[in-house]
Amino acid sequence: MDVLERIIERKRTEVDYQKTVVSQRELEQRPQFNRQPLSAHDALRRPGSSGIIAEFKRKSPSKGIINDQVLVADTTAGYVRAGAACLSVLTDEPFFGGRSEDLIQARQANPSTPIIRKDFIIDPYQIVEAKAIGADFILLIAACLTPKQVQNYSQVAHDLGLEVLLEVHDEEELASHLTETVDLVGVNNRNLKTFVTDLSTSVRLSTLIPDSFVKISESGLQQAESILALQQVGYQGFLIGETFMKTADPAQALQHLLDELNQLHPLPQKHYIV
């Protein structure tokens, strides 16, 4: 069994248990459930957007502990001050050391920045839960779902006002799973089965994704030069976790990356803001 299969098996048990603890009806009564979600699509397409989706990730199956010292509210607020366009918060506990409470805290600290619930969604209950904890958009991973599930779950998300990021990592997944019902398409440079990270995956797949979707390159991004090269082939979003989280001050690491990016490729808007 590969890691992805283990994660999904564990997730099934977790979701079935969670449903007995908090019913869907109870989730629908939470105050956040009535909040109007923010659009990640708009935030990433806004002129002058940094395009960075900055992730809060304590640990991962490939790297072990990345950072268990920093607090979610401080870190995510720091990311936003530094210029993140969106935030990503891992809520998977067994493999990534996250929890729903992290997203609740990130939401409180950042009322105006779109936040993605980063988890392995295999049941519509988790989409209702995403809304109830204050997420604005959700991740659907092609490798974990059938094309039909992607369509159905996107519909559930849209009915709740949430946007959908579909994650693929090769041509086959893109061809079989891409549907008009998703809003953003993420190319994961990391193969979730082998953990090998290769940025050329994003380059290869970029022309195969229609421009109507916001294109996001995910994982393994470290250098301003790589971001610039990916912008040139059509990417508008960059999902980055470890490069920031492995430092003692993740927000400062983002600030450095944006400074480097501005030096390479100054965004005119930045210079006109007084």
Ligand SMILES: O=P(O)(O)OC[C@@H](O)[C@@H](O)c1c[nH]c2ccccc12
């Ligand atoms: O830490 P990195 O290499 O910058 O990667 C961030 C993000 O892309 C990665 O955490 C991720 C992408 N898709 C996922 C699916 C589940 C869990 C995690 C992920």
